Amino acid sequence: MDIVKGNMGWIEVVCGPMFSGKSEELIRRLRRAQIARQRVQIFKSVLDDRYAQQEIVSHSEARIEAQIVSQAPDILKQVDPRTEVVGIDEAHFFGMDLVEAADQLANLGKRVIVAGLETDYLGRSFEQVSQLMTVAEEVTKLLAICVRCGNPAKHTQRLVASEERILVGAQTEYEARCRRCFDPHLAAEKVAVSKQTAKT
Numbered sequence: 489m490d491i492v493k494g495n496m497g498w499i500e501v502v503c504g505p506m507f508s509g510k511s512e513e514l515i516r517r518l519r520r521a522q523i524a525r526q527r528v529q530i531f532k533s534v535l536d537d538r539y540a541q542q543e544i545v546s547h548s549e550a551r552i553e554a555q556i557v558s559q560a561p562d563i564l565k566q567v568d569p570r571t572e573v574v575g576i577d578e579a580h581f582f583g584m585d586l587v588e589a590a591d592q593l594a595n596l597g598k599r600v601i602v603a604g605l606e607t608d609y610l611g612r613s614f615e616q617v618s619q620l621m622t623v624a625e626e627v628t629k630l631l632a633i634c635v636r637c638g639n640p641a642k643h644t645q646r647l648v649a650s651e652e653r654i655l656v657g658a659q660t661e662y663e664a665r666c667r668r669c670f671d672p673h674l675a676a677e678k679v680a681v682s683k684q685t686a687k688t
């Protein structure tokens with residue numbers, strides 16, 4: 489964001505598939521705010537217990553301290569009135585009420601930076617993230633690298649048998665794929681195969 493006068497708040501969204509560098513970018517922006525001696529608070533969902541508890545950790549091991557919340561309204565409760573910058577990772581782990589929470593924080597004059605998956609393992613958009621993109625002042629869409637062919641990857645390929653929309657995982661459960669290599673049916677096929685083997 490260029491020219492911002494007074495204490496106007498705003499919303500920045502960083503989205504893309506897994507491994508596209510969303511957490512890295514979020515951490516980079518938050519670190520720069522800390523270097524500028526701004527008051528920063530960072531939140532992550534209780535669902536994201538993959539790496540560290542009180543930290544956001546990227547796949548490249550960049551890390552930053554974070555507070556854990558179970559739902560979006562808790563962010564509003566836990567934000568210090570003096571906080572200038574609010575970072576939120578894994579937006580898709582929150583409900584639609586994250587949109588209202590981010591909006592309220594921005595209206596209070598805070599810079600809100602939200603990172604999250606744009607689409608799920610079937611390629612469908614995460615509603616709270618697309619809604620956030622609509623209310624945001626700035627959107628950054630990142631791409632990963634397709635592990636199959638090296639092209640820019642916009643999809644998160646699920647590799648394991650599960651049809652749950654949210655399945656917390658990393659490299660063994662997911663990989664980045666381009667639109668050509670993405671196979672949205674793979675997870676469902678694996679579920680069908682495992683049901684078949686269980687019967688026999």
Ligand code: ADP
Nearest residue numbers: 506507508509510511512546547548632633664
């Ligand atoms: P995200 O938050 O989008 O899942 P991270 O910020 O945690 O992404 O991690 C990004 C880092 O993941 C990259 O800088 C790179 O080191 C690593 N990485 C692993 N696999 C890939 C891939 N297929 N494409 C791009 N980066 C990858």
Ligand code: ZN
Nearest residue numbers: 634637666669
């Ligand atoms: Zn590919």
